Amino acid sequence: MPVLLAGMRAPRNFGDDYADEFDDIYGDISGGISVALYPFFLEGVALQPELNQPDGIHPNVKGVAIIVQRILPDILKLLRKKSLR
Numbered sequence: 777m778p779v780l781l782a783g784m785r786a787p788r789n790f791g792d793d794y795a796d797e798f799d800d801i802y803g804d805i806s807g808g809i810s811v812a813l814y815p816f817f818l819e820g821v822a823l824q825p826e827l828n829q830p831d832g833i834h835p836n837v838k839g840v841a842i843i844v845q846r847i848l849p850d851i852l853k854l855l856r857k858k859s860l861r
Contacts, residue, residue: 778854
């Protein structure tokens with residue numbers, strides 16, 4: 777079964793050392809178990825107030841639409857690979 781690991785990034789206010797170590801986790805995991813990696817799930821949405829709920833962290837409907845638009849090509853690529861087997 778194809779797997780796409782969707783990565784996340786730590787907020788920089790957690791400290792640079794912590795954020796750097798956290799950010800590396802997803803690449804380490806995907807390489808260690810040979811799964812595809814989508815580096816940052818919130819790409820294009822994070823820190824955009826108009827794309828997030830009032831908490832400023834979680835995407836709203838518009839933000840989710842952008843996430844889907846950005847991640848869908850990677851998902852379709854995995855599904856095509858699977859169907860070629």
